[in-house]
Amino acid sequence: xxxxxxxxxxxxxxxxxxxxxxxxxxxxxxxxxxxxxxxxxxxxxxxxxxxxxxxxxxxxxxxxxxxxxxxxxxxxxxxxxxxxxxxxxxxxxxxxxxxxxxxxxxxxxxxxxxxxxxxxxxxxxxxxxxxxxxxxxxxxxxxxxxxxxxxxxxxxxxxxxxxxxxxxxxxxxxxxxxxxxxxxxxxxxxxxxxxxxxxxxxxxxxxxxxxxxxxxxxxxxxxxxxxxxxxxxxxxxxxxxxxxx
Amino acid sequence: xxxxxxxxxxxxxxxxxxxxxxxxxxxxxxxxxxxxxxxxxxxxxxxxxxxxxxxxxxxxxxxxxxxxxxxxxxxxxxxxxxxxxxxxxxxxxxxxxxxxxxxxxxxxxxxxxxxxxxxxxxxxxxxxxxxxxxxxxxxxxxxxxxxxxxxxxxxxxxxxxxxxxxxxxxxxxxxxxxxxxxxxxxxxxxxxxxxxxxxxxxxxxxxxxxxxxxxxxxxxxxxxxxxxxxxxxxxxxxxxxxxxxxxxxxxxxxxxxxxxxxxxxxxxxxxxxxxxxxxxxxxxxxxxxxxxxxxxxxxxxxxxxxxxxxxxxxxxxxxxxxxxxxxxxxxxxxxxxxxxxxxxxxxxxxxxxxxxxxxxxxxxxx
Numbered sequence: 001x002x003x004x005x006x007x008x009x010x011x012x013x014x015x016x017x018x019x020x021x022x023x024x025x026x027x028x029x030x031x032x033x034x035x036x037x038x039x040x041x042x043x044x045x046x047x048x049x050x051x052x053x054x055x056x057x058x059x060x061x062x063x064x065x066x067x068x069x070x071x072x073x074x075x076x077x078x079x080x081x082x083x084x085x086x087x088x089x090x091x092x093x094x095x096x097x098x099x100x101x102x103x104x105x106x107x108x109x110x111x112x113x114x115x116x117x118x119x120x121x122x123x124x125x126x127x128x129x130x131x132x133x134x135x136x137x138x139x140x141x142x143x144x145x146x147x148x149x150x151x152x153x154x155x156x157x158x159x160x161x162x163x164x165x166x167x168x169x170x171x172x173x174x175x176x177x178x179x180x181x182x183x184x185x186x187x188x189x190x191x192x193x194x195x196x197x198x199x200x201x202x203x204x205x206x207x208x209x210x211x212x213x214x215x216x217x218x219x220x221x222x223x224x225x226x227x228x229x230x231x232x233x234x235x236x237x238x239x240x241x242x243x244x245x
Numbered sequence: 246x247x248x249x250x251x252x253x254x255x256x257x258x259x260x261x262x263x264x265x266x267x268x269x270x271x272x273x274x275x276x277x278x279x280x281x282x283x284x285x286x287x288x289x290x291x292x293x294x295x296x297x298x299x300x301x302x303x304x305x306x307x308x309x310x311x312x313x314x315x316x317x318x319x320x321x322x323x324x325x326x327x328x329x330x331x332x333x334x335x336x337x338x339x340x341x342x343x344x345x346x347x348x349x350x351x352x353x354x355x356x357x358x359x360x361x362x363x364x365x366x367x368x369x370x371x372x373x374x375x376x377x378x379x380x381x382x383x384x385x386x387x388x389x390x391x392x393x394x395x396x397x398x399x400x401x402x403x404x405x406x407x408x409x410x411x412x413x414x415x416x417x418x419x420x421x422x423x424x425x426x427x428x429x430x431x432x433x434x435x436x437x438x439x440x441x442x443x444x445x446x447x448x449x450x451x452x453x454x455x456x457x458x459x460x461x462x463x464x465x466x467x468x469x470x471x472x473x474x475x476x477x478x479x480x481x482x483x484x485x486x487x488x489x490x491x492x493x494x495x496x497x498x499x500x501x502x503x504x505x506x507x508x509x510x511x512x513x514x515x516x517x518x519x520x521x522x523x524x525x526x527x528x529x530x531x532x533x534x535x536x537x538x539x540x541x542x543x544x545x546x547x548x549x550x551x552x553x554x555x556x557x558x559x560x561x562x563x564x565x566x567x568x569x570x571x572x573x574x575x576x577x578x579x580x581x582x583x584x585x586x587x588x589x590x591x592x593x594x595x596x597x598x599x600x601x602x603x604x605x606x607x608x609x610x611x
Contacts, residue, residue: 055452056451056452057448057451057452077454080452080453080454081454083452085448085449085452085453087445087448087449088445089444089445089448090445091444091445091446091448091449092446093255093258093259093446094444095258095259095262095263096255096258096259096262100255100258103251104251104252104254104255105453106251107247107248107250107251107252107254108248108251108252108450108453108454108455109248109453109454110247110248110454
């Protein structure tokens, strides 16, 4: 990572086409270190596609992106070591126990054996899941699974973590707890890049961008957005944008 | 390496935590061998036979006794008229009927070539052919002795080389090994990779620093282990329960088995690169691999009896070459030098398939 650079994600004219369809249309933005960056948009607006380019899952059709200082196209291996990722689909192994799942990802991220043990203990304590370490992940309720998945996405203490719709389908209380975890991670210095379609969650972000039809139509702090659109909440900002003002 | 070990451990968890699949994986080969061994056999025992003896002399008696005393036939009845034969066939009472011409022995002594007519129920053509062969052999056998005593004529001597008793086990053990290895290696690998895609865990693995090649190797190692266990079980059952010989080198045999397993695993990886769900992986493996393996490998239908175009198709079926190798080593005891051609073909296929499938294995999504 370059010294003195305040940005953890730098996106420059990034485009992704699938045939004739332009899923992400020439977007540019920067994410500051340590912020909670909300990446909002309707279903099909191109959020997930953009995120997949940033995590190295898709290669861009044009433009460039730097994550943690590394070019996602040229140095995907370096990018991979520096990011955490939690996908839209629940992605832990149901037929493995809680501690086995943690151990697996800790192993994949090359954390040493001794460290793994303490890591598991700390992680389970934070999640208040000490009693569940031997339980199969498949037997846990969805909310718990999501919290565990988030903790595992950060098992290697990455400088930036990408969360793709982490709270979809979970109940309000769990959603609340989830955001508490996000805040905690953020206060520890981790940058959070989160997509969501719950507009109330946008209020929790340091800054939020709103994507419509593959383009970023607005990007600012929630307060400034509301001010410039002359509305009371993010929901209305979003509706105004989506309807084309 | 550490990442790989963690991943490998996970694969064994998947197999181990799914006892039903595991039971099928380990149990199926045994059940198959035992089924093939005991139930499906080409030998026909105690086929019902009717005899219409128009001559009733000592020669026809002797031939009849010889036939009936073999374990292949059991007397249904001595008939008294030609019309009864048709009736017995229709009622399904007999599989084969024998008609001796009248004055059989007299004609024989006068060198007039008396006739024996053999009629078989060809509803099942294989059985009919086999039964007619049995009867012909017995009669020829008698005739050759008779002619010898009379110092005249010709002698027919045939010998069934390598498998004089025409045991079915010689056919089905190599065949079962081929099918099971194809099934476990290709189908299970393709399903297991497709499952990661379907569940979304593949995405996480692709984002993680683990090398895609390590993911493939990690997927493949457990199934190589399982396939080897199965191959050994089938061989042991074949040798100790069914008395199958392994006449050639055991080391060469195991190496050839490993070669075939890796080829099949390559096919499994290739399938998994083309499908997104476990179900598709299963269907394609079954239709695209298992069926051709069973039909075109020469296991059930001799390749020589296939239509010409299918004979050409069979050349690209790895199982065909593997089966030739297996039979050569186990039953003929052929030395490695003589199966080099087949081994090289199989090896070439393995390299080609692995190359194609790893090339197709996507490092990124989309």
